[in-house]
Amino acid sequence: MRPNDGPKSGSSTGSRDNSRDNSKGSQKPRSPAGERRLGDFLCFAIYSANLAFGRAYKKGLDELGLTYPQWIAIVALWEQDGQTVSELGDKMFLESNTLTPILKKLEQMGYLRRQRDPADERQVRINLTEAGRRLREKGMHMNLVASTGLKPDEFVRLQENVVTLRDNLIKATAEEA
Amino acid sequence: MRPNDGPKSGSSTGSRDNSRDNSKGSQKPRSPAGERRLGDFLCFAIYSANLAFGRAYKKGLDELGLTYPQWIAIVALWEQDGQTVSELGDKMFLESNTLTPILKKLEQMGYLRRQRDPADERQVRINLTEAGRRLREKGMHMNLVASTGLKPDEFVRLQENVVTLRDNLIKATAEEA
DNA sequence: TCCATATATATCGTATCCGATTAAATCGGA
DNA sequence: TCCGATTTAATCGGATACGATATATATGGA
Numbered sequence: 001m002r003p004n005d006g007p008k009s010g011s012s013t014g015s016r017d018n019s020r021d022n023s024k025g026s027q028k029p030r031s032p033a034g035e036r037r038l039g040d041f042l043c044f045a046i047y048s049a050n051l052a053f054g055r056a057y058k059k060g061l062d063e064l065g066l067t068y069p070q071w072i073a074i075v076a077l078w079e080q081d082g083q084t085v086s087e088l089g090d091k092m093f094l095e096s097n098t099l100t101p102i103l104k105k106l107e108q109m110g111y112l113r114r115q116r117d118p119a120d121e122r123q124v125r126i127n128l129t130e131a132g133r134r135l136r137e138k139g140m141h142m143n144l145v146a147s148t149g150l151k152p153d154e155f156v157r158l159q160e161n162v163v164t165l166r167d168n169l170i171k172a173t174a175e176e177a
Numbered sequence: 178m179r180p181n182d183g184p185k186s187g188s189s190t191g192s193r194d195n196s197r198d199n200s201k202g203s204q205k206p207r208s209p210a211g212e213r214r215l216g217d218f219l220c221f222a223i224y225s226a227n228l229a230f231g232r233a234y235k236k237g238l239d240e241l242g243l244t245y246p247q248w249i250a251i252v253a254l255w256e257q258d259g260q261t262v263s264e265l266g267d268k269m270f271l272e273s274n275t276l277t278p279i280l281k282k283l284e285q286m287g288y289l290r291r292q293r294d295p296a297d298e299r300q301v302r303i304n305l306t307e308a309g310r311r312l313r314e315k316g317m318h319m320n321l322v323a324s325t326g327l328k329p330d331e332f333v334r335l336q337e338n339v340v341t342l343r344d345n346l347i348k349a350t351a352e353e354a
Numbered sequence: 355t356c357c358a359t360a361t362a363t364a365t366c367g368t369a370t371c372c373g374a375t376t377a378a379a380t381c382g383g384a
Numbered sequence: 385t386c387c388g389a390t391t392t393a394a395t396c397g398g399a400t401a402c403g404a405t406a407t408a409t410a411t412g413g414a
Binding site (some may be wrong): 036037039040044046048049052056058068072075089093097146149154158159161163164166168 | 189213214215216217218219220221222223224225226227228229230232233234236245249252253256268269270278289321323324325326327331332335336338339340341342343345346347348350353
């Protein structure tokens with residue numbers, strides 16, 4: 001049997017003219033008003049660049065046995081001992097609903113310890129283990145700067161611009177709430 | 178009972194000095210070698226900007242009853258009738274394992290039709306319904322350009338730079354395979 | 355002291371992503 | 385013509401995201 005499938009019969013009615021040039025060429029002209037295409041959306045550029053980064057990191061992360069968010073957590077935790085889940089969440093732009101499963105997994109793998117703060121039992125403090133620290137060192141070889149095809153100064157400038165974009169979006173979203 | 182939790186007792190041993198300034202100020206100095214922090218990673222900037230975009234779109238998308246990837250699919254499908262799953266996947270940088278559930282959901286909601294191509298029954302051709310086209314129109318009011326805090330020319334330049342970054346990453350990832 | 359409120363984390367359901375696999379249809383060479 | 389290789393889409397399991405909710409702890413007045 002064909003892989004399960006929805007409605008089947010009936011002929012295809014799409015017009016299917018592929019006349020428009022959608023090549024990756026460097027000067028794709030912006031589409032006229034009302035014809036905004038997917039490629040013109042900054043949000044989609046960011047969305048697809050994020051997918052591309054995840055795939056570019058995949059090979060290196062597989063060697064470490066980590067996923068992309070797990071690796072981000074390791075890097076963030078390496079910066080500071082004893083962070084709470086909320087503090088880590090502030091750095092990673094995530095909340096406990098997403099973070100807790102990631103941290104439990106990393107704890108189970110032996111890379112960190114989660115312990116309630118005796119001074120405030122509501123909070124959970126997180127510390128990397130020695131294995132977790134070594135992991136961070138081992139991961140430092142994953143340098144994708146070359147893969148970005150950007151010159152160092154371009155790299156830094158783009159990074160700063162994306163950070164500014166992110167922070168502006170967060171501010172605007174908070175304001176309209 | 179406290180929400181299920183890992184190991185509990187034991188005191189927190191983290192040093193917890195928060196001396197370093199990690200404010201959002203415009204001139205956060207790059208950390209010294211070997212001290213690369215999360216905020217210095219371009220991949221993390223993209224990752225977090227993508228989260229921010231998803232959250233910024235959330236309110237508008239809720240009104241349409243769509244998710245972020247569903248909306249992207251609608252926009253991509255609006256450009257061309259009768260695309261196959263693979264062709265749509267090329268545009269969205271996704272494959273059938275991710276796309277099929279999204280398309281089935283949109284079909285179930287009445288926004289598109291999926292039908293096998295009679296000329297090649299392996300392929301599935303996708304067409305927006307009238308409701309799907311109206312949805313695309315209704316979604317056009319979600320303009321986040323203002324929220325990005327970027328001037329039009331900055332917006333366009335950043336968009337192009339991110340696209341270039343993405344395409345370079347994809348090329349580099351394919352080459353090392 | 356007592357309790358309503360606030361805070362911090364965890365849980366749950368839904369929807370992506372993605373690697374690996376499966377299934378059907380097509381293609382191509384002997 | 386026949387059959388193995390290729391192509392296309394779907395399925396499955398594991399791991400994020402995230403809104404809504406639950407639970408435990410802490411806080412602050414009456």
